[in-house]
Amino acid sequence: MNSFEYRNPTKILFGKGKIQKLKDNIPENATILFAYGGGSIKKNGIYDQAMAEIGTYKVIEFSGIEANPRYETLMKAVELGRKEKIDFILAVGGGSVLDAAKFIALAIPYEGGDPWEILVNRTAAKQKMAVPIGAILTLPATGSEMNGNSVISRESSREKLSFGSPLVFPAFSILDPAVVSSLPKIQIANGVIDAFSHVLEQYMTYPADAPIQDNFAEGIMRTLIQIGPKILANPSDEISAGNFMWSCTMALNGLIAQGVPTDWATHMIGHELTALYGIDHAQTLAIIGPNLYRVMFSNKKEKLAQYAERVWDIRVGTLEEKATEGIEKTVDFFHSLGVKTKLSEYTADYKQTAGIIQERFTNRNWLALGENGIVTIEKVKEIVEMSY
Numbered sequence: 001m002n003s004f005e006y007r008n009p010t011k012i013l014f015g016k017g018k019i020q021k022l023k024d025n026i027p028e029n030a031t032i033l034f035a036y037g038g039g040s041i042k043k044n045g046i047y048d049q050a051m052a053e054i055g056t057y058k059v060i061e062f063s064g065i066e067a068n069p070r071y072e073t074l075m076k077a078v079e080l081g082r083k084e085k086i087d088f089i090l091a092v093g094g095g096s097v098l099d100a101a102k103f104i105a106l107a108i109p110y111e112g113g114d115p116w117e118i119l120v121n122r123t124a125a126k127q128k129m130a131v132p133i134g135a136i137l138t139l140p141a142t143g144s145e146m147n148g149n150s151v152i153s154r155e156s157s158r159e160k161l162s163f164g165s166p167l168v169f170p171a172f173s174i175l176d177p178a179v180v181s182s183l184p185k186i187q188i189a190n191g192v193i194d195a196f197s198h199v200l201e202q203y204m205t206y207p208a209d210a211p212i213q214d215n216f217a218e219g220i221m222r223t224l225i226q227i228g229p230k231i232l233a234n235p236s237d238e239i240s241a242g243n244f245m246w247s248c249t250m251a252l253n254g255l256i257a258q259g260v261p262t263d264w265a266t267h268m269i270g271h272e273l274t275a276l277y278g279i280d281h282a283q284t285l286a287i288i289g290p291n292l293y294r295v296m297f298s299n300k301k302e303k304l305a306q307y308a309e310r311v312w313d314i315r316v317g318t319l320e321e322k323a324t325e326g327i328e329k330t331v332d333f334f335h336s337l338g339v340k341t342k343l344s345e346y347t348a349d350y351k352q353t354a355g356i357i358q359e360r361f362t363n364r365n366w367l368a369l370g371e372n373g374i375v376t377i378e379k380v381k382e383i384v385e386m387s388y
């Protein structure tokens with residue numbers, strides 16, 4: 001296992017009714033920016049519950065944060081936050097609202113000019129201050145509730161970029177599994193696939209003498225395989241919902257990445273598919289991930305075979321046969337959740353995609369992705385073309 005330094009400052013309040021602890025966790029006399037999305041929280045009662053808990057605070061609402069939150073929308077929140085001198089952000093929603101809150105938190109005190117630089121020039125590392133954030137998670141998927149990452153889109157240039165900063169870990173996140181019951185089936189499937197792919201990005205590299213990390217990762221994947229179909233069949237099953245929620249958090253709170261090589265090329269390519277065609281984040285991962293493993297087979301076959309054995313219980317065959325079957329099982333799993341895995345099944349306008357992505361990655365100098373830079377720009381083209 002490689003050396004590492006790890007700190008995760010987010011306090012998790014997990015379980016039924018934990019929203020009642022909201023007030024205890026927000027600083028006294030805070031002026032709160034209450035950030036949310038397109039209104040699902042008004043339909044399922046989470047808005048009313050949250051408002052009832054924070055009754056005496058000064059609250060400024062900002063709604064309309066879209067899935068794949070947009071810079072153009074968020075700059076309106078930044079303006080509002082500055083005008084109202086907010087000093088706490090309460091994000092109530094899925095990964096998009098939480099990611100939006102993180103951008104707003106850094107952008108409000110940003111002094112370097114246009115906050116888009118946080119994404120395009122990765123200036124977050126230089127920043128000393130951010131508005132503190134608390135979260136009520138309504139969609140298990142991204143892990144944003146317990147990490148310092150955020151992904152923001154820009155409508156005008158059709159870009160989707162990410163940043164990370166230790167300043168934007170939520171101070172606390174409330175995880176009540178009851179929120180799962182109102183989720184549309186496609187969002188549940190997306191959540192399972194996103195979390196599963198997060199584990200794969202931190203696991204499917206090469207053996208690194210880190211059995212504790214491998215066992216954590218395999219345990220999360222096995223759990224998602226067990227509970228994914230159950231929660232899809234019955235979103236009100238609070239036991240499965242709780243395990244689903246915690247699996248998603250554990251998949252991307254930094255723990256399983258420590259001491260091991262990571263890849264993340266599937267995510268970087270996938271973000272382009274959302275930016276270009278508006279395909280849901282998890283669906284882009286289902287399109288790209290299996291083909292990345294096919295193209296990078298010779299580099300990843302040891303871990304692919306280990307995954308096939310320990311996660312899918314494939315015990316017979318050569319290392320190569322097991323590795324190949326592991327990839328096929330992954331595709332079958334995504335299909336079983338109702339998610340398609342070919343780009344042409346989402347858009348008819350796909351033939352230029354590899355060329356556009358190659359050009360964008362070249363312009364950004366993203367020429368060697370993945371562990372040890374093995375996913376070269378030529379490999380990216382091959383992966384995308386295989387995904388049509």
Ligand code: NZQ
Binds near residue numbers: 037041183187267
């Ligand atoms: O906007 P509302 O009305 O709230 O509706 C949302 C939205 O339409 C709805 N929804 C959320 N909770 C609900 C609900 N509907 C009914 N009942 C509930 N309880 O679901 C829709 C999708 O929400 P969104 O937040 O967009 O989904 P998700 O959590 O999958 O987040 C996706 C975003 O997170 C980024 C993605 O790129 C994408 O932009 N990611 C963030 C990461 C991070 N911060 O670490 C890592 C991920 O890899 C990912 O990139």
Ligand code: ZN
Binds near residue numbers: 142267
């Ligand atoms: Zn993801």
